[in-house]
């Protein structure tokens with residue numbers, strides 16, 4: 226299944242309940258620092274909303290709960306990968322997205338046969354502290370040449386205004402946090418994103 230070109234990342238089921246009904250078809254739930262009970266509830270609520278609206282839900286980090294709750298997709302970073310039981314993730318039928326920031330990480334990601342690879346940070350971001358410099362659009366082109374048909378997600382500092390350049394450089398999907406959730410009108414911004422990415426759908 227293809228990834229939608231617009232891939233917002235949010236930190237609660239409240240955001241999912243608010244934004245998914247607007248027409249989002251791919252969303253990541255990325256919750257840091259919550260109890261297992263809260264995480265379980267947040268994932269289950271998000272899953273119900275996403276199922277209702279035909280949106281693909283990707284659970285960040287919490288692969289055990291994603292397996293337990295019968296989710297479709299998890300996203301893991303390189304450190305997450307080291308701890309994850311990939312066999313049980315695959316046995317449960319979950320698809321897997323993996324973060325990459327340099328060539329060695331890309332090789333590591335490809336070795337686990339992911340369903341997509343993410344490259345970041347494309348531009349400076351204030352949503353996560355990273356030790357990598359912004360990669361720039363050329364890196365997207367290089368990553369895409371290397372991975373071929375495997376879907377490529379671009380992340381980090383991407384705005385609606387930069388989205389066309391990112392997609393034209395070879396990304397199949399654009400993952401964003403602040404451009405929607407820190408916008409003064411997140412609902413309108415979401416609708417604008419859906420319209421702006423229509424040519425890639």
Ligand SMILES: Cc1ncc(COP(=O)(O)OP(=O)(O)O)c(N)n1
Pocket residue numbers: 253255285286300301302303305322324343344345353378380400
């Ligand atoms: C689509 C996408 N790309 C990259 C990340 C970052 O994952 P990770 O490196 O594991 O960092 P955290 O998001 O867990 O802080 C992502 N979540 N999604």
Ligand SMILES: Cc1nc(C(=O)O)sc1CCOP(=O)(O)O
Pocket residue numbers: 324325326344345346347349350351352353355380381382383400401402403404
């Ligand atoms: C969570 C995350 N991971 C990144 C990576 O490069 O792996 S960049 C990033 C933050 C993306 O947020 P924003 O759209 O607000 O820049």
Ligand SMILES: [Mg+2]
Pocket residue numbers: 285286300301302305
């Ligand atoms: Mg992670």
